[in-house]
Amino acid sequence: MVHTLPLRPLGEITTTDESDPRYTARINEEIQLTDGSRIRANIFLPRIGGPKWPVLMSSSPYGKDLPLLEAIGMERQAGVIPQDQRCKYTRFEAPVPCWWCPKGYVLVYHDHRGSSQSPGLLSTFSNQHYDDYAELVTWAADQPWSSGKVGLTGISYLGLNQWFVAERQPRGLACIVPWEGMADLYRDATRHGGITNTKMNSYWFERAVVPVQYGKGERHVLRRGPDSPEGNQTERQLSENRDNFPQLVRENEFIDDKLYQENAASDLSKITVPVLSAGNWGGITLHLRGNIIAWMRAGSKNKYLRLHTGTHDLPYYHPPGIDLQLSFFDCCLKDDDHGGWRSGKQAPVSFAVRKGNPGFGxxxxxxxxxxxxxxxxxxxxxxxxxxxxxxxxxxxKEPQTGHGILSYAGLSGDSLFFETSPADKEYEICGHPSVKLNMSLTSHAESLLAEIDVYLALRKFDAQGKEVFYTSSLGGPQAVTVGWIRASHRTLSSRPYTEIESELAWPTLSHRREDFKPVRPGKVYDLLTELWPTNVVVEKGEKIILEVSPKDVAGSGLYTTEDPVYRSDERLGGNNNIHFGPHYENYLVLPIV
Structure with missing residues (x-):
């Protein structure tokens, strides 16, 4: 049952704010969907030009009314916003009206059904959300202040949902800019290598989503926002009005389970509008892989991949990232190709080449x-x-000749580090690395739950033997790239994405329920898995180190896998062993350009 407080007549709660000379704000504009549900949006209209403008849309479960610059706990995010994008309606991971409206764009930012001001059931990563969004795109295209062309924009959740809205091909949609937005919920976010990422799932859901659910204002240190016009609901009503996302992740272990079908069953070849997919080399625990793979899957003739560095949010608001977006939207929504998107000036792919050691953060x-x-x-x-x-x-480069075994405790042992000799000349790693290991589990009581979890990190050390760190999406130090595999999920998929016609040049795990393979103590298994895509230049005298660990590696930040159910001694106790010899091939594959 979905609890809804009595709603006031449609449109009665909408207010107008003209306090900023750069835009007119219409707060709580109500849109009634075809199923009778209401979605509430904030609309920002330019004070110049018109009477019709192109529209930039965003949607999230984070709260359209929550001022980023005043939010407790958001000091780092607020601190990176440039002065020219600071105003009353600066929002978390969203475009800012005081910057975009003077450039001739309407902004529409709506609350996800069931969150903040929009009543209903809160179900993140769902078809319901994507369907609502697609319907709202057409609504925006038909408004009297709209030119009829709509582009989608925003970071993270505001980026990832764009893939699935574009797949639906709503009338009026002209382009999308998924900025650090993944598309494979399972592989990119919740179950890296089959290992559940419950800490981040819980942190995200309980600290960023639940506090702004419909019917309440500020209920958590991270968020402040107004109560809904109808007042507050009880804690029990709010709880029944939302899916428990972390619990769903625990209950849905495989990619063909119900939770993931709405993403795994998507067909991104149906995307035909121009795409600017912006990923971050530092997003190696969330989004980066998705930005690249989804770009490969998209059916658009005009699609562009850009890979930057820095924190999760900073490049979106600062030059050159903000100028790149403006030129793309001007081309797609205003037919003004000053950026060269149609003329061929803009290459299909462009990325930062990580050479040197400038520091991080x-x-x-x-x-x-x-x-x-x-x-x-x-x-x-x-x-x-x-x-x-x-x-x-x-x-x-030479294979192992004799036999050998390296071992460590399977739940919390120390990592093993494998290193190259110092490079005799410069080379560049650019693409999708992978690793193969021959591993067994010993000293473990016979159990149907027996598992081997392997965490991998590729690291670079300078000529003086010091590790070179790169900026993670959260701003801290991290390795070149990382990877994971749970041994029972070791089955590979030859065609993980049907939109990509040729086989991938790197291994991708299947994660289907029918491909589950138990782990038996004492037996040696081939474990072959991908590392996340990366770029780094190894200069003369520098070396690469591969870390093999039974637990989260340093630099994982919030994206750790500390789960007492799935990370237990019953599952992972005993010793993990890597076997070497003529019959056991262990290797790292590097994409060299």
Whole structure:
């Protein structure tokens, strides 16, 4: 049962704010959907030009009325917003009206059904949300202040939902800019390598989503917002008005389980509008993989992939990222191609080349990386170089000759580190690495729950032997890239994405229920898995180290897997062993360009 307080007549709660000379704000504009539900939006109309303008739309469960610049706990995010994008309606991960409206754009930001001011059931990552959004796109295209062209924009959740709205091809949609927005909920976010990511799921849901659910104002340290016009609902009503997302993740282990069908069953080849997919090399625990793979899956003839560095939010608001978006929207929504999107000036692919060691966490550091244009992804000139792991903890072009075993405690043991010799000349890693290990579980009581969890990290060390760190999406230090695999999920998929015609050049785990393979103590298993896509230049004298760990590696930030059910001694106790010898091939594959 969905609890809804008695609603006032349609449109009665809408108010107008003209306090800023750059835009007129219409707060709580109500849109009635075809099923009778109401969605509430804030609409920002330019005070210049018109009477019709193109529309930029965003949607999230985070609360359209929550001022980012005043939110307790949001000091870091608020601190990165440039002065020219600071105003009363600056919102978390959303476009800012004081910047976009003077450039001739209407902004429409609506509350996800069941969150903040929009009544209904709160069901994140759902077809209901994507269907609502698609219907609202057409509504926006038909408004008297609209030119009829709509573009989608926003970071993270405001980015990922764009893939699925564009798949629905709503009338009026002209382009999308999914900025750090993943598309494969299972592989990109909730169950890396089959290992459940419940800490981040819970943190996100309980601290960012639940506090702004419909019917309440400020209920958590991270968020402040107004009560709904109808007043507050009880805690029990609010709880019954939402899906418990972290619990659903725990209950749905496989990619063909109900939770993931609404994403896994998507067909991104149906996307035909221009796409600007913006990923972050530092987003190696969320979004990066999705930005790249979804771009590959999209059916658009005009699609562009851009890969930047820095924190999760900063590049969206600062040049050159904000100027890139403006030129793209001007082209798609105003037929003004000053940025060269139609003329061929803009390459299909462009990314930051991470060369040198400028440090991490600052804009000055990120600006030292130069960008390079390319015509495709993965790069056609990629050479996939196999480097062998040896029992003496080396990464070598020569295979292991004798037999050997390296072991560590399976639940909380110390990592193993395999290193190359210092590079005798410069080379660039660019693309999708992978790792193969031959592993067994010993000293474990026979159990149907027996598991081997493997966490992987690729690290770079300079000529002086110090690790080179890169900026994570949260601003902290991190490795070059990471990967994961749960041994019972070791089955590979030859065609994980039907929209991509050729087989991928890197292994992708199936994660289907029918492909589950139990782990039996004492038996050796081939574990082959992808690392997340990356770019780094290894200069002369520097070396690469592969970390193999039974637990989250340093630099994981919030994206850790501390779950007492799935990370228990009953499952993971005992020893994990890597087997070396003529019959056991262990290797790292690096994409070299």
């Amino acid at each position: 600052t804009m000055d550091a990120e600006r030292t990386f130069k960008y390079r244009d390319e015509q495709e992804w993965p790069l056609a000139r990629t050479v996939y170089q196999k480097i062998n792991l040896t029992a003496d903890k080396k990464l070598s």
